[in-house]
Amino acid sequence: MAQTPILTVNRIHTYYGQSHILQGVDLSLNERGMVAVLGRNGVGKTTLIRSLIGFNIPREGRILFKGSDITQLDPARRVEAGLALVPQGRRIFGSLTVEENLLSSARKRAKKTVWDQNGVFTLFPQLRDRRKVRASHLSGGEQQMLAIARALVSNPDLLLLDEPTEGLSPSMVRELIKIFSELEREGQSLLLVEQNLKFALDVAEHVFILSRGTVVYESTALDLSQRPDVQLEHLGVSTGAKELPR
Amino acid sequence: MLYWLTHIVNGLSFGMLLFVIAAGLSLIFGLCRIVNLSHGSFYLLGGYIGFSVARFTGSFPLAVIAAMLSMAALGMLTERYLLRRFRVNPLAQVLLTFGLIFVFGDLAQWIWGGTPVLLEKVPMLSGATNIAGFSYPTYRLLILLIGVVIVLLLWWILARTRLGIFIRAAVDDGEMATGVGIRMNLLMTVTFGFGTLLTGLAGCIGAPFLGVYPGLDIEVLLYAMAVVIVGGLGSLKGAFIGALLVGILDSMAKALWPETGMFSMFALMAIALIAKPTGLFGLPMAPSSQVSVTEEMFLDPAPSSTSGSLSAAKTDWWARPAFAWTCAACLLAAGLVCPIILPTYYVRLFTLALIWSIFAMSLDLILGLGGIVSLGHAVFFGICAYTIGLTALRLTSSLFLQIGSALFVCAFAALVLGWLLLRSRGVYFMMLTIAFSEVFRAIAHSWRSVTGGGDGLAAIPRPAWTTSVETFYYCAFLVCIAVFVFLRFFVKSRIGIALVGIRESEKRMTSLGYNVERVKLLSFVVAGVLGGVAGLLYVYFNGYVSPEYFSVDTSAQAITMIIFGGAGTLIGPIIGAFFVVYVKNILSTVTERWTLILGILFVLMVIAAPSGVVGLWRKEWYKFRKKKSLSSE
Ligand SMILES: Nc1ncnc2c1ncn2[C@@H]1O[C@H](COP(=O)(O)OP(=O)(O)O)[C@@H](O)[C@H]1O
Ligand SMILES: [Mg+2]
Numbered sequence: 098m099a100q101t102p103i104l105t106v107n108r109i110h111t112y113y114g115q116s117h118i119l120q121g122v123d124l125s126l127n128e129r130g131m132v133a134v135l136g137r138n139g140v141g142k143t144t145l146i147r148s149l150i151g152f153n154i155p156r157e158g159r160i161l162f163k164g165s166d167i168t169q170l171d172p173a174r175r176v177e178a179g180l181a182l183v184p185q186g187r188r189i190f191g192s193l194t195v196e197e198n199l200l201s202s203a204r205k206r207a208k209k210t211v212w213d214q215n216g217v218f219t220l221f222p223q224l225r226d227r228r229k230v231r232a233s234h235l236s237g238g239e240q241q242m243l244a245i246a247r248a249l250v251s252n253p254d255l256l257l258l259d260e261p262t263e264g265l266s267p268s269m270v271r272e273l274i275k276i277f278s279e280l281e282r283e284g285q286s287l288l289l290v291e292q293n294l295k296f297a298l299d300v301a302e303h304v305f306i307l308s309r310g311t312v313v314y315e316s317t318a319l320d321l322s323q324r325p326d327v328q329l330e331h332l333g334v335s336t337g338a339k340e341l342p343r
Numbered sequence: 344m345l346y347w348l349t350h351i352v353n354g355l356s357f358g359m360l361l362f363v364i365a366a367g368l369s370l371i372f373g374l375c376r377i378v379n380l381s382h383g384s385f386y387l388l389g390g391y392i393g394f395s396v397a398r399f400t401g402s403f404p405l406a407v408i409a410a411m412l413s414m415a416a417l418g419m420l421t422e423r424y425l426l427r428r429f430r431v432n433p434l435a436q437v438l439l440t441f442g443l444i445f446v447f448g449d450l451a452q453w454i455w456g457g458t459p460v461l462l463e464k465v466p467m468l469s470g471a472t473n474i475a476g477f478s479y480p481t482y483r484l485l486i487l488l489i490g491v492v493i494v495l496l497l498w499w500i501l502a503r504t505r506l507g508i509f510i511r512a513a514v515d516d517g518e519m520a521t522g523v524g525i526r527m528n529l530l531m532t533v534t535f536g537f538g539t540l541l542t543g544l545a546g547c548i549g550a551p552f553l554g555v556y557p558g559l560d561i562e563v564l565l566y567a568m569a570v571v572i573v574g575g576l577g578s579l580k581g582a583f584i585g586a587l588l589v590g591i592l593d594s595m596a597k598a599l600w601p602e603t604g605m606f607s608m609f610a611l612m613a614i615a616l617i618a619k620p621t622g623l624f625g626l627p628m629a630p631s632s633q634v635s636v637t638e639e640m641f642l643d644p645a646p647s648s649t650s651g652s653l654s655a656a657k658t659d660w661w662a663r664p665a666f667a668w669t670c671a672a673c674l675l676a677a678g679l680v681c682p683i684i685l686p687t688y689y690v691r692l693f694t695l696a697l698i699w700s701i702f703a704m705s706l707d708l709i710l711g712l713g714g715i716v717s718l719g720h721a722v723f724f725g726i727c728a729y730t731i732g733l734t735a736l737r738l739t740s741s742l743f744l745q746i747g748s749a750l751f752v753c754a755f756a757a758l759v760l761g762w763l764l765l766r767s768r769g770v771y772f773m774m775l776t777i778a779f780s781e782v783f784r785a786i787a788h789s790w791r792s793v794t795g796g797g798d799g800l801a802a803i804p805r806p807a808w809t810t811s812v813e814t815f816y817y818c819a820f821l822v823c824i825a826v827f828v829f830l831r832f833f834v835k836s837r838i839g840i841a842l843v844g845i846r847e848s849e850k851r852m853t854s855l856g857y858n859v860e861r862v863k864l865l866s867f868v869v870a871g872v873l874g875g876v877a878g879l880l881y882v883y884f885n886g887y888v889s890p891e892y893f894s895v896d897t898s899a900q901a902i903t904m905i906i907f908g909g910a911g912t913l914i915g916p917i918i919g920a921f922f923v924v925y926v927k928n929i930l931s932t933v934t935e936r937w938t939l940i941l942g943i944l945f946v947l948m949v950i951a952a953p954s955g956v957v958g959l960w961r962k963e964w965y966k967f968r969k970k971k972s973l974s975s976e
Contacts, residue, residue, distance in 0.1 A: 150522055151521075151522075152518055152521075152522065171521065171528070172518075172521035172522050172524075173521050173524050173525060173526045173527065176522070176523065176524030177524060181523075182522045182523075184519065184522065188516055188519045188522075190511070190512045190515040190516060190519070190520075191515055192511060192514075192515050193508065193511055193512060193515070197508050197511075197512075198512075200505060200508050201508050201509065201512045201520070201523055201525065202523035202524055204524065247523060248523075251523065251524060
């Protein structure tokens, strides 16, 4: 039962200049499956992700990834160690083609399932058709797929996802649910930060709720789906108590 | 026909040389988001090293390789050990490369001396080649060929290799590039080194027909900047088209109008600016690429002397206004009695320091207060000086008319230049200010019939009283105080407050309903005229004018003074002026390497104490007072 966690976040404090955003966040992720961190707009979800990938270095606290301390490493080293990011707003390289975007991050790594260009094109067939197209000419949904594909081809041990559903149509969101479930089945570990409660409950097994820079709640997704009081208090929305996800 | 063909081929080959230089500049800018102002210095050093290696080994290809490799190494060292530490502060990076101009330039003069050297061509290449009935110099054709090879090579690297993908990804979004695992630090160092390698190559292959001589660094920098101002930074296409345009235009204009050909460069840049402030193919100026003003570097002109817990200290004697007034009165008294008690030698020195104080204060109005980093403030110094010289020599002996017309011309020039230059922002503005001041210097240099060329205007008739050291001292002293008081009022006025607001956030001031453009232009003109005042005092003090008045040295000295004293204050530039003038005076009796020392001083100031003496003083002061107020609780 007692797995070694793939990622441990130990009381991190992250600042932008003077503003103290993360005020002692604690998290622990087990290997395999998807964990979601939920929170309202502006509570510091993106800041958490930025601290994990290394865009912002926490002033206090520690981040352990696969047992080693990565708190001070720069982003490229973290990617080397096995992290990958699907950032908020996608941030694909607009002047590069789809194929070049994938080449920018591709790396080989000893793992069970190996993602290469062909693999991600099978996962996202639309991208195969548009492989020579400049990424800035893709639609929003395609850009999101490309952002996910770009992260996958680095064959990460842990994939960080920052609000992947933002700005997508309901049918695209359903598509993403399918894709994430498939990734989970294949044994990929994922960390999702989301505002979209329903989506998170659909795809994640375990949830944390972030509020005012700290983790205020932790449970399985199933438990949270039956706690409308918690949902209302920390997220301001509720999916209703009776309906069970999946 | 042949005449024109020759000039076109010459222009094309010069343009290709410029392309090799500007491609490096552009590549560095695209990735590192800084303009390497010392790019011309790498060209110069490449030329000298090529010359030495060719003389030592007798082999031209070896010279080229040596120049390339040594400049790549020097560039990578510069990036790694000087620039990298300022990744979050592009202004400090650009100022560092500015300081390096003087360090490298003077070092080169130290090693290779002040006389031009000419690299011998390979005998095989020194003849002429016949094509379609016309004969062209073979070497020029070779340069054309090298240019084309480099265009293709760069295109291939960028479009067809993984390194190219990394570079383009990093140009798109540097942070995200690190987030997909691209080692940005390494990539930046390598790219910087590659850029300087190209310049070193250009320096060596350009040496056989341009020669290598002190001052070439700045000349090359001017041409490279003209290229990217026209073509745009961060784009190879822009560098290519800009380089050919500048190359051909320059060689045509110089053939047609030997004296005033440089005006064409002025016109070209002005047209490019009006048409598109970021050049024809330039990268759009993303907010991150704007030279942002950092609190660390610019001080608050009037810091709130007491805040929060420090208010307990208000009753201390040093915090009272009376103390400040007493200090001011003491300084004033010291200033008044100093000609009486000091030897003439020092009175002259102090007069010089006062003139420089005025110049530095005037620049600090836009640089420190407005965050408008002009590296070519010398333009106004020179324009005023030349107007005085010309009117005094040719038109009138009336002091009133001379000064009046000088200030008028200066104000007019400031208005036109401000209108043109303030369209651009950040690094483009910095480049343009250097470029325009250098164009003025080049014109003053070549337009012999009017400006007297490199000798300048000498024996300018001066009113009798100016020859008395004491009288002139008091005159400078009065003007300096007047400028100080005026600027103090200006800073506290609505416009001054708006200017500091613009420094902090232009967007916010616009949304508050300020006419940002007008505030900037007005401040620019005021700064220009006051800079001109310094220039006219300088002419009456010295009795001659030379093109060097326009040079970047003049601007650099003022910036050193500002950074030494503390940007954004009024007293800072004065402290800096007295320090720099005094040190320069001491050093010039011991060594000729004044420029080298100025450059090193400049670089060290930017690295160690970017907020200057006043900044250090305030920091210590607050610490001291905090301790005091804590212990009294
Ligand atoms: N670059 C920044 N500088 C200063 N404050 C920021 C910056 N980015 C975000 N913030 C602030 O940090 C807080 C958390 O932001 P963020 O992590 O983006 O929230 P979330 O992703 O949960 O919506 C917000 O209050 C936001 O205003
Ligand atoms: Mg967010």
